[in-house]
Amino acid sequence: MKLLLALACGLLSAGALLWLGPESVSSRASMQDALAPPSEGERLGPGPEPVDLWHPERATPAEPAFGGTLTVHVEALPPSLNAALLNSTNAxxxxxxxxxxxxxxxxxxxxxxxxxATGWEVADTLVRADGRLYGRIEESGEQVLVRALDAPAGAAPIVVPKSAALRIERGTVITFALRAGVRWHDGHPFDADDVIFSWQIASNPEVRCEWVRPYLKKIARVEKVAGGVRFFLEEQYFNSFGLFADTFCILPRHLYDLRDPEHAQHKSDASDAECAKAIHENPCNTQWVGLGPYKLTSYSQQGIEAERFDGFFEPAQGGYVDKLVWRHISSDEAAFQALLNGQLDFTLRISSDQYFGAATTQPAFTRTFCKGYFYLGAFNYIPWNMRRPKLADLRVRQALAHAIDMEAFVQTVAHGLAKLPTGPQCYFGPSYDHGVQRLGFDLAKSEELFAAAGWYDRDGDGVLDKDGQAFEIEMLIQSGNVSAGTFARMYQESLARAGVRLIVTQVDNATYFQRVNERDFDAGHAGWSVDVSENDPLQLWHSRSAAAGGSNHAGVIDPKVDALIERGGRELDPEKRWALWRELHRYLYEEVQPYLYREAPPRKFALNRAVRGVQFFKLTPGYSLRRWYYPAGTPGTRPTRG
Known part of the structure; x- marks a missing residue:
């Protein structure tokens, strides 16, 4: 249930929509037909997903074979693969x-x-004035019964009067049994020390892991137990297992911890600053050493390459193809040409002109590729850096929202398919508040709000001013990104009508992340990939996430926001928790306005028809490459894994 950041880049991709002007098909009906699933409607809940739904020969079963190379497009190469340091969808x-x-x-x-892990056990915490007891806890009349951790079968429980119990924290002790014989890609054994070290980095204030630190700090302590590792959470947390699935990036201690005797530059008395430097500047951040079914062989500006890892601990889940390539092409137009040239097998960067127009109906495309779409929790947004004096006033941010016609944008550019959200929860999920009314396009209202904040055109030059300063702000976008540039120009023109001068600055991917993380920006242009059920807003809005490197890019520091997030985080009743998230949603939109929310679109793709076994899911990133394969008889394949 973690939110993943992606630069808003392409129409209906992971965090972006492309503004392309007039519709490229003749009628609304034909557009809807073009996007209609070939056999079954969209389902937003869990359940089996169809295989090869968009493939023209989906009715003909294909026998999986092993071998071959699968090349997928990545529009922005992540500057690091270390998910403890960088929150990136592509990473x-x-x-x-x-x-x-x-x-x-x-x-x-x-x-x-x-x-x-091979399994787990969950226990509770009884908090007393004189300390804590851990175990399976039952309430019986005026007593609390605690069956202590690791107590032998049949052992009598510890009996505590309810009057001595301050509170019970449910599900706060999780013991994982670890797989034996697992090895890192460099051959070094994986063990509990790797897990414990990966948690400990959050306790080093010099480590720049601000996006994940608030989550890791929920864990009070970790200890080794026979065959595994035990976590003690500070308090009950609704998404405790999501923390270990989505947020907790396990690092190889022997490669990252200077204090580990097995580290090549071992230094037992290394300072926190030295340890942090060894993490920040570690070559493994790009030359990744992991535990998955594919082992990295190359990381360069051309992309990421990986080959099947024969030592993977779960061979049945080890993938079909021998080689995976994430090919880095920043230009969407260049990526589409690379697709047609046979240099890509899969891309999510299909523009609406391409999807609805001749580009994907010409024989050069249809002979080799198919196209389709799927829904995934995601929305696009413009973050306002509320630390900037010009953007600190709520009335200014509301005025900026009134100065753009997003309804027209969705109808004429997104073909009426995208939704216009007002909050960070998935638009289709139970914790989204559909009663929140979006600020509509209204230049008169925008002018009124600007004037109330002291911004109006005093010198007749067409630009608002105050205290001798013109209202000029900068928006960062990714260089070479046609869709981001197009939207920025559209917004630039619309803001000019409201008397605002918007400067659009194109930067590369690494510079974008750096400037946003260092809070050196006025406005950005990005997207969040969110869980379709619910998301913990701690990452985006809590004041603990506002420091440099955290995901609270806008700088929301608000006691009411913090309180709602903290109440929701420990609320284990879903209905009550969703109500708290909806209350937070309304308050943020109506009283804070940290984002200009753009749209929540589906993802559109083009896929090599030679690839089979393709499914699309509701969980990020929406697909699993290890499930894809080339059918038996494809040149370069074989019937067995070896």
Missing amino acids: RSALHELHATLVRRDWEGWEYEPEL
Whole structure:
């Protein structure tokens, strides 16, 4: 249930929509027909997903074979694959194949299942004035019965009067049994020390892991137990298992911890600053050493390459193809040409002109590729840096929202398919408040709000001013990104009518992340990939996430926001928790307005028809490359894995 950041880049992709002007098909009906699933409607809950739904020969079964190379497009190369330091959709998508976690969510059933763990036990915490007791806790009349951790079968419980119990924290002790014989890609054994070290980095104030620190700090302590590792949470948390599936990036201690005797530059008395430097500047941040079914062989500006890891601990889940390539092409137009040239097998960067127009109906495309779409929890947004004096006033941010016609944008550009959200929860999920009214396009209202904040055109030059300063703000976008540039120009023109000068600055991917994380920006242009059920807002809105490197990019520091997040985090009743998230949603939109919310679109793709076994899921990133294969008889394939 973690939110993943993606630069808003392409129409109906992971965090972006492309503004392309007039519709490229003749009627609304034909557009809807073009996007209609070929056999069954969209379902937003868990359950089996169809295989090869969009393939023209889906009715003809294909026999899986092993071998071959699968090349997928990545529009923005993540500057690091270390998910403890960087919250990136593209990095996380690669790590699904390059790495493993303690537990994972089943793609279709959404239940948590073991991965590096073989199983787990959950216990509770009884908080007393004189300390804490841990174990399975039952309430019986005026007594609390605590069956202590690791107590032998049949042992009598500890009896505590209810009057001596301050509170019970449910599900706060989780003991994982770890798989034996698991090895890192460099051959070094994986063990509990790796897990404990990966938690300890959050306690080093010099480590720049601000996006994940608030989550890791929920864990009070960790200890080794026979065959596994035990976590003690500070308080009950509704998403405790999601923490270990989505957020907890396990690092190889022997490669990252200077204090580990097995580290090549071992230094037992290394300072926190030295240890942090060894993490920040570690070559493994790009030359990743993981635990997944594929082992990285190359990381460069051309992309990421990986080959099947024969030592993977779960061979049946080890994938079909021999090689995975994430090819980095920043330009969507260049990526589409690379697709036609046979250099890509899969891309999510299909523009509406391409999807609805001749580009994907010409024989050069249809002979080799198919196209389709799927829904995934995601929305696009413009973050306002509320630390900037010009953007600190709520009335200014509301005025900026009134100065753009997003309804027209969705109808004429998104073909009426995208939704216009007002909050960060998935638009289709139970914790989204559909009663919140979006600020509509109204230049008169925008002018009124600007004037109330002291901004109006005093010198007649067409630009608002105050205290001798013109109202000029900068928006960062990714260089070479046609869709981001197009939207920015549209917004620039609309804001000019309201008297605002918008400067659009194109930067590369690494610079964008750096400037946003260092809070050196006025406005950005990005998207969040969110869980379709619910998301913990701690990452986006709590004041603890506002420091440099955290995901609270807008700088929301509000006691009411913090209180709602903290209440929701410990609320185990889903209905009560969802009500708290809806209350937070309304308050943020109506009283804070930290984002200009754009749209919540489906994802559109183009896929090589030679690839089969393709499913699309509701969990990020929406697909599992290890399930895809080339059918038996395809040149370069074989019937067995070896």
